[in-house]
Amino acid sequence: MVAPVKLLVIVPHPDDEVFGSGGTLLDFLSHNEPCALLTLTTGDAGRNLGLCETREELAALRRQELADCLDTLGFLRHPASAHEQYTFPDGDVAAHLRDITPLIHDAFETYQPEIVLTFPPDGLNGHPDHVATHQVVKAVWDALPPDRRPRLWYYALQVEWLGTLLPGYLPPNRVHDVSAFVTQKLRAMGCHRSQGITLANTLRRFPERVTHEPFHEVLPDPRSG
Ligand SMILES: [Zn+2]
Numbered sequence: 001m002v003a004p005v006k007l008l009v010i011v012p013h014p015d016d017e018v019f020g021s022g023g024t025l026l027d028f029l030s031h032n033e034p035c036a037l038l039t040l041t042t043g044d045a046g047r048n049l050g051l052c053e054t055r056e057e058l059a060a061l062r063r064q065e066l067a068d069c070l071d072t073l074g075f076l077r078h079p080a081s082a083h084e085q086y087t088f089p090d091g092d093v094a095a096h097l098r099d100i101t102p103l104i105h106d107a108f109e110t111y112q113p114e115i116v117l118t119f120p121p122d123g124l125n126g127h128p129d130h131v132a133t134h135q136v137v138k139a140v141w142d143a144l145p146p147d148r149r150p151r152l153w154y155y156a157l158q159v160e161w162l163g164t165l166l167p168g169y170l171p172p173n174r175v176h177d178v179s180a181f182v183t184q185k186l187r188a189m190g191c192h193r194s195q196g197i198t199l200a201n202t203l204r205r206f207p208e209r210v211t212h213e214p215f216h217e218v219l220p221d222p223r224s225g
Contacts, residue, residue, distance in 0.1 A: 003080035006033035008113035008150070010137050012093050012103060012129035014043040014066035014194040018073070019202050020124075020155040021117060022185040023178020024213050030181070034080035036111045040064065040100060042132060043195075045090035051194050059087075061194055070190035072184060082111065092131035104140045113150045116141065120154035120216055121168030156216040161206055171212050172214030179211040186210065 006028045009017050011110035017037055022150035028035055052058050063085065075081055086103070088096045108116070118137040123130030134154070141152055159165065163203070178185065189199060203210070 003034060003203070004112035004114065005036045005080060005082075006113070007035045007115045007124070008038070008107060008111050009035070009118060010038045010040075010107070010116065010118045010133060011086075011126075012040045012133045013046065013090065014062045014069075015128075015195050015198065016119075016186050017066075018185070018192065019199075020209065020214055021215075022073060022188050023181045023211070025075065026181035026184055026188075027176065027178060029074045031055070031079070032078060034078040036082045036084075036107065036113065037075070038084045038086070038103070038107055040086045040088050040093055041090040041129065043090055044088055046195060049194055049196060050087055054057075058194065062192075064191045065157055065194060069188045072188040072191055074184075079114060091129060094135075096215055097132060097136045100136050101140060101215050104136055105143075106158065108140060108150065115151045115153055116193040117153045117155070117215070120156060120170045122166035122170075124157060139157075152218040154216040154218070156214045157206065158208070158214055161208070164172050166207050172216055173219070174215050174217055176213045176215070177211065178213055182202040182211055 002088065007025065009021060011017055024222060025035055043062040044059040045054040046058065046062065048058045052061055070083055071189060088100065116137065119130040119134045121134055125136060141149055156170060159171055192199060
């Protein structure tokens with residue numbers, strides 16, 4: 001029996017785990033609370049900046065970058081923490097929801113997370129893999145009896161950071177001040193070297209998110225029950 005984890009993060013791509021929640025992970029891990037991560041693709045459709053020739057080489061590079069990132073976060077220091085890497089096609093997660101659904105269900109059972117974190121309905125930026133990941137996690141969560149559901153958090157962006165809001169946008173209703181962990185978070189972000197342009201764009205658009213990580217927690221609908 002694996003010890004229950006504090007936070008289970010479910011995302012499609014290597015690097016999705018660190019920009020929005022690296023500080024929160026560092027916070028939990030530093031308090032000796034185990035965390036788990038499911039990465040659904042190897043990110044082999046991402047930018048390669050000329051660092052490699054083929055999708056296979058990029059997949060291998062990004063695996064190493066993610067391992068370095070998790071090492072920097074101290075992710076696997078706690079014996080109950082875990083990382084599961086899958087190889088669903090980057091860019092086509094939506095075509096594999098039938099295969100992904102049982103994996104997510106098993107992860108809920110195995111890790112008994114207090115909190116599950118994934119993308120919001122709009123994928124934060126509309127990326128189809130982000131949207132599909134939201135859909136599959138939400139469907140598994142909805143299928144659980146209400147008293148067995150973990151808390152459900154989504155990545156979120158402040159409305160004033162955005163020009164136009166995508167359909168399904170959800171505003172943050174909690175913000176974690178992770179400024180105490182900013183040095184390690186930046187170091188972990190920097191591990192995703194092949195995604196340097198994405199990293200630079202994220203820092204340029206959302207610098208506040210380095211020190212303050214906003215989330216949308218799904219709260220019980222007061223009209224139901
Ligand atoms: Zn992503």
